[in-house]
Amino acid sequence: MGVHEEITVKDIPPRTVVCLRYRGSWRQLPEMADRLDRYVSQTSIETIGPASGIYYNTPSEVGTQDLEWEIFYSIKTAETPESFRSEKDFGIRKLPRVKVASITHRGSYRNAISTYEHLEEWIKRERYKISGPSEEVYLSVFGVPSDEQTMEIRIPVSST
Secondary structure, eight states, X not given: OXXXXXXXXXXXXXXXXXXXXXXXXXXGHHHHHHHHHHHHHTXXXXXXXXXXXXXXXXXTTSOGGGOEEEEEEEESOSSOOTXXXXXXXXXXXXXXXXXXXXXXXXXXXXXXXXXXHHHHHHHHHTTXXXXXXXXXXXXXXXXXXXXXXXXXXXXXXXXX
């Protein structure tokens, strides 16, 4: 097991996001991020911060082709911009306030499983209950070398 960052519990305020929903392999993440970036650049939507992803299931639950996830950016306005045109797979929606256990993963995104396991063990040990799908906040762009990749892993929790 590698070196792990400090785990914190924090409240994430409600957010309005522009998102791209996808069904299939996580290996498509860089391509889907590019699609979302192209889409946003064709609108007047103003994004805030880095891209994030929400993962609704895992390979231990379903086959790769049935993985459901989305990539999104928080946006500045709470209103749907006039330039927003709904297209297949794209949308704007509100995410509710959520309490999360959070850890920073440094290194290849593909090797994040041990960081997830460490975070899940901590959640159990601290007597929290996982209360929703995990979120990854991509703190580095997808094109950087794998040893420079950095993301924050957030797992929603509630008190047991």
